[in-house]
Amino acid sequence: MTFLKPKFRHPDLPKNKLGYTLSYYEGALSTLCAGCGHDSISAAIIQSAFEMNIEPHKLAKLSGIGCSSKTPTYFLGNSHGFNSVHGRMPSVATGANMANKDLIYLGVSGDGDTASIGMGQFVHVIRRNLKMIYIVMNNGCYGLTKGQDSATADNGSISKAGIVNHFQAIDLCGLAIELGATFVAQSFSGDKKQLIPLIKAAMAHNGFAFINVISPCVTFNNNKGSTKSYDFVRDHLEATGTFDFVPEMEEITTNYESGEKHAIKLHDGSLLQFNKLENDWDPLDRFSAMKAVHHARDNNEILTGLLYLNQKAMDLHELVNTCDRPLNTLKKEDLCPGNGALANINAGLR
């Protein structure tokens, strides 16, 4: 295996509206295991950013610690990145976002990083409706320390060593909906067709956009009996519906048969179009979304797609009423009251 990533690209590769080819959104060569689900998610992120015409320097990628948190090195190589400490990415993303409201913040975490050590920060970043995309690459195990169960491992799932997990799994999507997350989606690393429109919709969302992506660990959790293996996941997928993401201003060319179309207009004017919806499920209704999640869990199904969307909630900047200019652009003239103001303050302290 070579560790050199070829730089050469065909000159006629398609360019996006900014004039960048897809390769401009790539990162360093992945050092994850061959066949790792995480690499598929990285590819979906690259494709989404390319198609969304995102200026790479207007996006900041952040992560915690673990296999999943290594991935930001492998996508968007022209964006600033921050690989922070275990379970604490949400707080770093919060501070970064507060400093500059004009960038897109893409957080990547894993099931250990989010559902165990980082549970507190995950819960609180949801509460604050921080405008960011939060992707969990969920494989039900600790990869970097060689395969221990994580808190999202399903009750009854069997590890590579043949040990049955007897603990309840934490359902991150169910939890996120319960806590009032404003965009909750679930997908599978092997389903690019679904994952890319979900990531694009998340990028257009004005608030906290959570995507839990089941991403099998080929090395430690792809065995028979594991509920996070490729085979198991493929057999138990239950999509909420197929859908497309239609960016703002783009002409809608896809033809849908009447009666099957259901479109949601997103914050930035773009459209999320569902081809088919379950009869008794409405992604704009939290109760119905929770019901669908619980129903799937009881039936051993992995429900994928956009599960819940709330576009009415204010994001953190609106909640704390920050000014339109990013805080990190303010100068001394904007911030320092000067010596004159101290005369009054001093007088009040005598």
Next chain:
Amino acid sequence: MMSDKLKINDFVVRFANVNGTGSASANLLFCKAIFRMGVPVTPKNIFPSNIQGLPTWYEVRVSEKGYLGRRDGIDLMVAVNAQSMEADIKSVRKGGYLLYDSSKKLPDHYKRDDIHFIPIPLMEICNETYTDARLRLLFKNIIYVGALAELMQFDFSVFETLLGDQFKGKEKLIAPNLNALKLGSDFIKANYKGTFDLKIERRDLLGDAIMTDGNSACGLGAIYGGATFAAWYPITPSTSVVEAFMEYADEFREEKDTGKRKVAIIQAEDELAAIGMVIGANWNGARAFTATSGPGLSLMNEFLGLAYFAEIPLVLIDVQRAGPSTGMPTRTQQSDIMEAAYASHGDTRQILLFPSTPKECFDLTAAAFDLSEQLQTPVILMTDLDLGMNDHVSPPFSWDDAKDYQRGKVLDYDALENIQKFGRYLDVDNDGIPYRTIPGTHPTKGSFFTRGTSRDEYAAYTENSPAYQRNMDRLVKKWITAREYVPSSQVYQAENTADYGILFFGTSQYAAEEAMDTLKEDKIIVDGLRIKSFPFDQIAIDFLQNHKYIFIVEQNRDAQMKSLIMIELGISAEKLISVLNYDGLPITATNIVYQITHSMERVEKYTTV
């Protein structure tokens, strides 16, 4: 009983109250009145970790000579708390005074014949005057202030202006307060015929000084220093730092035209998140800070290591309290020094600043933002409960409008345009300080990956041993560079010729200065030095090398500053003599003098044998 000799502007009054009864504001009124009469005064609030119902004390030292440290010995006890009454009476010095609520008869065994009792039926007066239970409770405190003012012969007009200022906009509160003061004063005039020799005489010893607490000053310093983001988790005694920042932000950080705010303040879920947010904001080019105390500092250690290693600026205000663990949450100490200096696992060194006065809290908080951005590393302001929560007489705040913020080595768009290849951790200027870029600056240049793992000069992940070691060595070089940036130590005797030196920092300054004077009166000369930072500057290094013995005054059990000096400067342990105080109360001059003279006797005996 014989009258002791008259004590003008030189005594200690201690108030024994029940917490949650409004006594703090009445006691402050007493203190502030003395301040307004131009006499140096220093209050210490000795309060429980509790909201209502437990004993709390408020100690006021008045000192014509301007000594602002705590002093042992209670000249007058104002005892209005039955729970602690017996012990309170015992604690009065011989010949001192006890003003007490005589609504209930004192048990006979409380009586002492070597102190003066000043009975005043506070509760009875209140019950006769007020019908509302809350007013009875609140004005009871104001009445004893009126009684004290009469006994000490205050210029009563000072209360009129003081209350006028205090209740600006709520003028109808002035008259009832003045009336309560008068009730106390009238009672003393009519009933107390005994001796009283503690007097306040108007002076003009304070010039343009102000009276405020260090935490408010830190909050104001963060406003002036250009902080646009604060994240915090409430913890005594640091809570009022961010609360002050919020109040000043309401005043100074609102955009006139939009009503929107040029600041974001987030109450985090814990200290880990608080410092994580601050790191994120600083990484993204905003000036951001947090404030905490010992337990929070412990939690923040992991992130402090990341900020040190990834070279991210941040300002952390540590208002120290008595540890370890939860310790005594409402008592003071300087016991986080080692924890802060080497915060986090691995080889780390953190910049520390040691303010002594509210003015320095203001100055050094603002300066910390410059320092941390110039050095691209955390700067920890080591204040303490005594400085942070007690009011102190302080020089007034001032600001040099001509000075700009020092943002350090940040490459903007134009700089990146002119650069061949950007290397985040390249030591371009040979001072250990690399150049950084802020996300969003340039579409094709300057992006890099920030991480707590090892990396090369171009921020690429590496497990290459020489590359790792080069980076660690550059961080040492940066540390040496930092010595030139940190505030200089304060020297007390320019000539520095004595054999003995005394080294102190932070709130020990007050007692240490007084101790030097006391020793001088006994013809014992010690040269003084107050350090303001870690790393130690050259002045401190010279001082330590040039004296035969150095007393190191610190408010912790384990002589943490002495250890730091030994570790960092290789100064021999035999030269360094500890003067320690770790009872949770601010150190006193008497204590320092006692420890120094005893140590000297031992040293002399040892060296002459």
